[in-house]
Structures are given as structure tokens and as C-alpha cells.
Amino acid sequence: MQALEPRLLINAYCNGIFPMGMENGRLTWFSPDPRGIIPVEAFHVPRSVRSELRKKNFEVRVNTSFGEVLRACGKRKETWITPEIIQSYELLHQLGLAHSVETWDDGFLVGGLYGVCVGGAFFGESMFSRVEGGSKAALVWLMQHLQKKGFLLHDTQWTTDHLAMFGGVEIAREEYLRLLTQAVALEVKFAGE
Numbered sequence: 595m596q597a598l599e600p601r602l603l604i605n606a607y608c609n610g611i612f613p614m615g616m617e618n619g620r621l622t623w624f625s626p627d628p629r630g631i632i633p634v635e636a637f638h639v640p641r642s643v644r645s646e647l648r649k650k651n652f653e654v655r656v657n658t659s660f661g662e663v664l665r666a667c668g669k670r671k672e673t674w675i676t677p678e679i680i681q682s683y684e685l686l687h688q689l690g691l692a693h694s695v696e697t698w699d700d701g702f703l704v705g706g707l708y709g710v711c712v713g714g715a716f717f718g719e720s721m722f723s724r725v726e727g728g729s730k731a732a733l734v735w736l737m738q739h740l741q742k743k744g745f746l747l748h749d750t751q752w753t754t755d756h757l758a759m760f761g762g763v764e765i766a767r768e769e770y771l772r773l774l775t776q777a778v779a780l781e782v783k784f785a786g787e
Contacts, residue, residue, distance in 0.1 A: 597681035600689055607710055607717050608778050610771055612751065615676030628764035630753035631773075634745050636761050637737040643759070646727050647734065652705075653698040654735045656785065660687045663694040663706040667720035675720065683719070686710060693784050695732040695739075697723075704728040707736065714780030715747040716740055733760065743784065747777035 598613065598621075606612060611625045639647075664683055668675030686692035691712070697705035705728020707721035716736070723729035737760070740748055749770075753762045765773075 597678065597685050600682075600686055600691070603682060603686065604691065604710075604712060607712055607715075608774070610767070610774055612717065612719075613679065613682075614674035615679045616674070619676060621676070621678060624751070625767070626752055627767035627770075629767060629770040630750040630757065630762055630764055631770070632737065632748045632750055632757060632760055632762045634737065634740050634748055637741065637748075638761050639734055640759050643727075643730055643734070647731055650727050650731065651699070652727070652731045654731060655696045655698060657687070657693055659696055659703055659706075660684070660692070660694040660708065662703055663696055663708050663722070664720075666703070666706070666722045666724075667708065670722070683708065683710075690785070695736045697728045697731045699725065699728075705730075705732055707732045711784040713778040714745045714782045715749060715774060715777035716745055716784070717749045718751070739784075744780065744782045745777070746780060747773055749774075 611623050613621045613623050616622050661684055664680055683692050692708060692710050694706055694708040696703055704725045705723040707718060707729060709716050709718040721729040750757050750762055753764050
């Protein structure tokens with residue numbers, strides 16, 4: 595298996611398309627309609643999640659264990675994270691285009707997420723949790739970070755019940771592509787001050 599060429603991958607994201615590995619080992623490209631997003635400015639943390647996270651003492655780190663987060667996300671029963679996907683996103687990470695948000699507890703990685711950044715768009719790929727609240731803490735940190743940095747779009751590809759409780763919604767492809775065009779044109783950075 596060979597990694598996807600970074601330029602191809604970023605061009606696809608900028609056009610609303612992303613790859614997923616299939617059970618047969620091949621990659622398939624997707625552009626869902628409707629498209630799942632979490633509106634950055636409308637993000638909210640449900641009261642029950644705030645209460646749950648206050649009871650935990652998670653440490654959140656960024657980009658310290660990208661490969662481990664990626665592989666943990668790929669251990670789900672049904673996964674699209676194939677060896678080719680792993681190679682491709684590790685290469686994007688080395689280029690500073692893919693990032694992980696990690697939740698740690700007592701020195702152990704207990705949850706996290708990863709995604710790709712282009713301009714003011716964050717394309718969420720996957721998340722995992724080894725303990726209750728592990729992925730939620732990473733998502734809350736991410737959304738607050740995106741707000742602070744001036745991001746316009748958090749693309750979640752599809753909407754799940756889990757994402758909906760944080761304000762995740764589905765929008766039509768036409769609306770998504772308008773928002774995407776505005777977001778990727780922004781000059782904001784995920785990392786750094």
C-alpha cells in the first residue's frame with residue numbers, strides 16, 4: 595500500500611471530498627449530501643457533559659501521539675482506517691496539515707480525535723474513547739480552540755446522535771460548499787499563537 599499524495603488529498607478536502615478505506619482494501623471517495631457539521635460559533639456543551647467532565651481530571655494535549663490516536667480510532671469493529679489511510683494521514687501530520695487532540699489520565703491516553711486543517715476549516719476524521727468522557731473532553735477542547743483561533747467550519751462528514759448533542763447538524767451540499775469555500779480561504783492556523 596502506498597500513501598495518497600498529500601496534494602491530492604488536500605485538493606479533495608478543498609472540494610468537499612474525502613477518502614475512506616473499504617473492507618476489500620480499496621479506497622472510496624465520498625461527498626455526502628447532506629453534510630454533517632458542527633457550527634463553530636453555535637457549539638454548546640450539554641449540561642450533563644459539563645458535569646461529567648468536571649468530575650474527571652483529564653489533561654488535554656495536542657499532536658503528542660498522533661499515530662497512536664489514529665491507530666486507536668482504527669481499532670473499532672467497523673473501520674475505514676486502513677493501512678493506506680494510516681500512511682496518508684501520518685504524512686499529512688508530518689506536513690503540519692493533520693492534528694490530534696488527545697485526552698490523558700494519569701499518563702495514559704484515554705481518548706482523542708484527529709482531523710485535517712486547511713485555512714479555517716477543520717475536517718474531523720474520527721475519535722475514540724477508552725474511558726467515559728475521553729472523546730467528549732477532546733471534542734470540547736477542540737471546539738473551544740477552533741472558536742478562539744477563528745475557524746469557520748468543523749466538518750464531521752455525517753451527523754451522529756453523539757455529535758448532535760453538541761449542536762451537530764446536516765446541511766445541503768450547496769450550502770456546505772459555500773461555507774467550505776469561505777473557510778479554506780481564511781488565514782488561520784491550528785497550532786501556535
